[in-house]
Amino acid sequence: AQTVTQSQPEMSVQEAETVTLSCTYDTSESDYYLFWYKQPPSRQMILVIRQEAYKQQNATENRFSVNFQKAAKSFSLKISDSQLGDAAMYFCAYRSASNQFYFGTGTSLTVIP
Amino acid sequence: DTGVSQDPRHKITKRGQNVTFRCDPISEHNRLYWYRQTLGQGPEFLTYFQNEAQLEKSRLLSDRFSAERPKGSFSTLEIQRTEQGDSAMYLCASSHGPVRNEQFFGPGTRLTVL
Numbered sequence: 001a002q003t004v005t006q007s008q009p010e011m012s013v014q015e016a017e018t019v020t021l022s023c024t025y026d027t028s029e030s031d032y033y034l035f036w037y038k039q040p041p042s043r044q045m046i047l048v049i050r051q052e053a054y055k056q057q058n059a060t061e062n063r064f065s066v067n068f069q070k071a072a073k074s075f076s077l078k079i080s081d082s083q084l085g086d087a088a089m090y091f092c093a094y095r096s097a098s099n100q101f102y103f104g105t106g107t108s109l110t111v112i113p
Numbered sequence: 114d115t116g117v118s119q120d121p122r123h124k125i126t127k128r129g130q131n132v133t134f135r136c137d138p139i140s141e142h143n144r145l146y147w148y149r150q151t152l153g154q155g156p157e158f159l160t161y162f163q164n165e166a167q168l169e170k171s172r173l174l175s176d177r178f179s180a181e182r183p184k185g186s187f188s189t190l191e192i193q194r195t196e197q198g199d200s201a202m203y204l205c206a207s208s209h210g211p212v213r214n215e216q217f218f219g220p221g222t223r224l225t226v227l
């Protein structure tokens with residue numbers, strides 16, 4: 001079975017600075033999708049960024065970018081120019097070929113003004 | 114359409130009672146997922162529908178859990194003979210897969226079993 005590991009339960013960043021959240025996964029599949037989701041306190045989970053495993057180019061969405069290392073099974077999220085609204089729980093997720101999603105345990109990000 | 118909706122948002126029940134939750138996905142989405150999330154954990158996959166067909170079920174989904182999506186639109190998740198360990202947030206998500214396959218989540222139903 002696929003597993004997703006987020007080894008940083010909590011992270012903090014100074015406003016306007018850059019932070020990187022780590023994620024590793026275990027799979028024997030070659031074709032899959034990876035996602036980062038954001039869950040603000042008491043609010044719905046929303047998609048931050050997605051990466052197709054067959055694409056070598058790292059995905060970028062405005063201030064959010066990923067470092068996808070397929071051989072190392074690593075998928076980290078970089079947040080640049082951190083804003084107060086970025087404070088949330090961040091979940092890394094893996095979508096298998098059978099369309100099941102597996103989530104990590106999350107990283108709680110605090111943004112310090 | 115304003116997104117995925119779930120009803121009720123909160124449910125308190127006594128152990129042994131049955132509960133049913135409803136999820137209304139985004140209207141054009143043919144895929145619907147149910148997850149369970151406990152405090153400090155990520156969502157755990159429970160089951161997945163493509164249209165009205167239930168295609169995948171997690172082993173976490175015991176015999177007390179059943180999900181339906183009779184017309185390929187809204188879905189219900191029923192828990193029979195609830196146990197205290199069932200207390201969790203139950204999340205629903207939908208997607209327009211397979212092209213983009215990103216999931217849109219609902220606000221969740223928080224279940225408390227006393």
